[in-house]
Amino acid sequence: MTPPFLTPLSAQDLRAAGVPPEWRYGIRDRVRFSELDALxxxxxxAYLRWFESLRLPYCRAYGISDYDEASPDxxxxxxGATYHAPMFINEDYIVTARTTRxxxxxxxxxxAVFAPECRIEGFALVVLLxxxxxGRFPLTDTMKQTLIERDGAVAEA
Amino acid sequence: MTPPFLTPLSAQDLRAAGVPPEWRYGIRDRVRFSELDALxxxxxxAYLRWFESLRLPYCRAYGISDYDEASPDxxxxxxGATYHAPMFINEDYIVTARTTRxxxxxxxxxxAVFAPECRIEGFALVVLLxxxxxGRFPLTDTMKQTLIERDGAVAEA
Amino acid sequence: MTPPFLTPLSAQDLRAAGVPPEWRYGIRDRVRFSELDALxxxxxxAYLRWFESLRLPYCRAYGISDYDEASPDxxxxxxGATYHAPMFINEDYIVTARTTRxxxxxxxxxxAVFAPECRIEGFALVVLLxxxxxGRFPLTDTMKQTLIERDGAVAEA
Amino acid sequence: MTPPFLTPLSAQDLRAAGVPPEWRYGIRDRVRFSELDALxxxxxxAYLRWFESLRLPYCRAYGISDYDEASPDxxxxxxGATYHAPMFINEDYIVTARTTRxxxxxxxxxxAVFAPECRIEGFALVVLLxxxxxGRFPLTDTMKQTLIERDGAVAEA
Structure with a gap:
């Protein structure tokens, strides 16, 4: 049985939770005591950890890396991250990811982190090796098409 | 809606997952990338973090602390912890807690951590202030009764 | 010679270590096992932790906060951070901070992190409350003067 | 005087800091903001991290592992750990290690952690593979002799 948590939410679940439609990939989680600091x-x-945790299944789901010998590094x-509002112990949230360019x-x-309003936004520039x-590993046509179709990503020169 | 993850499992779910009957309180979770080390x-x-994360809702559920002004510190x-077998990225597990004495x-x-066999065991000696x-805060009769009834805890001199 | 870890380095020590002259505040430290990940x-x-650890004594040394009741939040x-080159176990480094605006x-x-070449750069936008x-807490004239004199910080409209 | 952080202290320095003579290997360090929790x-x-950080140079210095292909895993x-008194931001401490058996x-x-009185004690049972x-990797005679001579370790059946 697949446990009903920590797995990507359906588009329907994301919309039901008030996550804007440009976000197509996200999971639910909950703030832990160890993520708090002295304030x-x-x-x-901690938010950059959440983004990192989400980046791994995202890259697998989007066909960018299987984290094996045939995959790029x-x-x-x-x-970077921008903090709109703080988060506290035991809050439930949805963390989402997408590729824009x-x-x-x-x-x-x-x-982005929604709880349910947007609390934190972030980005990561990822290079394939x-x-x-x-040297560099070029994105395949299949990868590009997936990023365009699922996330509306834009090709840059 | 209560999200169907990170909430205590029912006795039925614990038994279905193969967790022995002396364990009555547990949640499911999944290994994160940030919990791995260079090996x-x-x-x-990380396991002591899991135990800490579980200790908080356990103490609330068992009526030991509401983490407010009226509750003990x-x-x-x-x-302590004993490591029977290592755990790896993306493994699902159930972490359980009980009071023995x-x-x-x-x-x-x-x-204990089950995935599904027991991988790690641990303990914590908690003092109430x-x-x-x-000075010290004595366990109330209600607290003691809860620990006895739910977990089979034993009073010591 | 035993390296003077964990205390702010003198301008002379920073220059001797090859840190460019625009960096006037920095400490030495060493990569720990727990800062490594599975790669x-x-x-x-971890670098954002290093910046955080340095931000506290910096703000105290520059007269911005004593972290007491009279100080701003x-x-x-x-x-944000930009990664130029990875770092490995046991490397010694100097992490530096300055206010630019x-x-x-x-x-x-x-x-910035020097070991001895620049490996990582970062920034933080800090708001005083x-x-x-x-509401907001205005920077005092003394604070502004310190930031200008020590770091060459520039006032923005 | 600038404290000689992050390098093993001499026996003289340990004794001058009030560390009891059975402790022969230790370093100075300082509590970081990121090691605090919400309390x-x-x-x-965090203390188990300190023990881990010390274990690596200890095992190298005592000839137990060079962390290379010829060394045991x-x-x-x-x-385990026992907590005698809490520690707070910016406290300087000495963390020490020894092999007893x-x-x-x-x-x-x-x-043990001294600041300057003993705040925390801990242990780790390490297996060589x-x-x-x-399978197992037997301690060499040279390793045993080093543990006996430096730390007064005792052989067990």
Whole structure:
């Protein structure tokens, strides 16, 4: 039996939870005690952990990486986050991801946390590398098409 | 709507998952990337985080603390863990807790992680303090009865 | 010579370590095992921890906050990091901070990690709030003067 | 004087800091903001991180592992900690380690945190495995002799 948690929400569930339609990939989770800092709210780095946790199944689901020998290495070039409102112990939230832009060997993901209003937004610029250390790994046509069809991603020069 | 994850499992669900009957309180969760260390398995401290995360709702559910002004301060006197088998990325598991023994102002909790066989066991010795700093807080009769009835906890001299 | 870890380095020490002259505040530290992730390099969130750890003594040293009742609350509005090269276990590094711009009630800090070349850069936009919850806290003239004199910070409209 | 952080302290420095003579290996460090939890003291798991951070250079210094292909795999069988007094932001401390007992393929390390009185004690039972997966790795005579001579470790049946 697949446990009914920590699995990607359907479009219907995302919409029912008030997540805007541009977000197509998200999961539910709950704030843990260990994510709080001495100020009693979620530490600013915890959200980047949430984005990281979501990035892995996202990249697998979108056909970008199976995290095996045939897959590219995914390397973070840069990340960022903007904090709209703090989060507290035991709050339930939905964390979402999508790709907004891609180039030949990189793509820009965006993230948001809804509880239910948008509390935090973030991004990551991900670069694809050959696993043998021989330079960049170009996004395949299938990968590009998936990013365009599912997320409305835009190709950049 | 209560999200169908990260909430205590019913006795029926625990038994269906193969968790032995002495464990009456547990939740499902899944290994995250951030819980791995450089050896590619879950770091030994992550399990103590899981126990901590479970201890909070357990103590609330068992009527030991509402984490408010009227509740005792719960202080860890000691903790420990024994590692039977490592855990890896994306594994689903059930983490469980119970109280095995209590004294006038302290109780001993035990923990286990099932996936589905028992991978890790742990314990914590918890001391109750007055919130005003004036010494120990005795377990009430109601608390003791709950620990006995639900978990089969044993009173110690 | 034993390296003077964990205390702010003198300008002379920073220059001797090859840190460019625009960086006037920094400490030495060393990569820990717990900062690595399953890819065997320092996890991308660890650097934001390093910046956070440095931000506290920086704000105290620059007279922005004593973290007491008379001091403003410092709130993160946004953060970001750019990764130039990975870091590995046991590497010694210098993490540095400076303020580049300020407005009436906020300032932008920048960070860098040298080992000895620049491996990671980051920033944080910090907002000052009244501790009683009654809105923004304006930077005092003394604070502004310190940021200008020590770091060459620029006032923005 | 600038404290000699992050490098093993000499016996003289340990004694000068009031660390009892049975502790021969230790380093200085300082509590970080990220080690605090919502209760404003160091989280109970942070100390196990400190022990882990110390275990690595200890095992290298005592000739037990160079963490290379010729070295055994070191696996934790169990850990524990006892908390005597809490620790707070910016406190300086010395964390120490020693081996008290060993068997054919395992050894028991103990740890303590002094600031300057003993705040926390801990232990870890470490098992040595062949790196090729073919079972246990026996402690060599040289390793045993080092543990006996430096730490006064005792051989167990």
């Amino acid at each position: 009693n709210h979620v530490n600013h780095t 995914l390397v973070l070039k840069s990340v 891609f180039r030949r060997t990189s793509f820009r993901m965006e993230y 050959q696993r043998n250390g021989e | 590619n398995h879950v770091n030994h401290t 719960l202080v860890l006197k000691s903790v 209590f004294r006038r102002t302290s109780f001993r909790m035990e923990y 007055q919130r005003n700093g004036e | 065997n390099h320092v996890n991308h969130t 410092l709130v993160l509005k946004s953060v 300020f407005r009436r009630t906020s300032f932008r800090m920048e960070y 009244q501790r009683n919850g009654e | 404003n003291h160091v989280n109970h798991t 070191l696996v934790l069988k169990s850990v 060993f068997r054919r393929t395992s050894f028991r390390m103990e740890y 062949q790196r090729n997966g073919e």
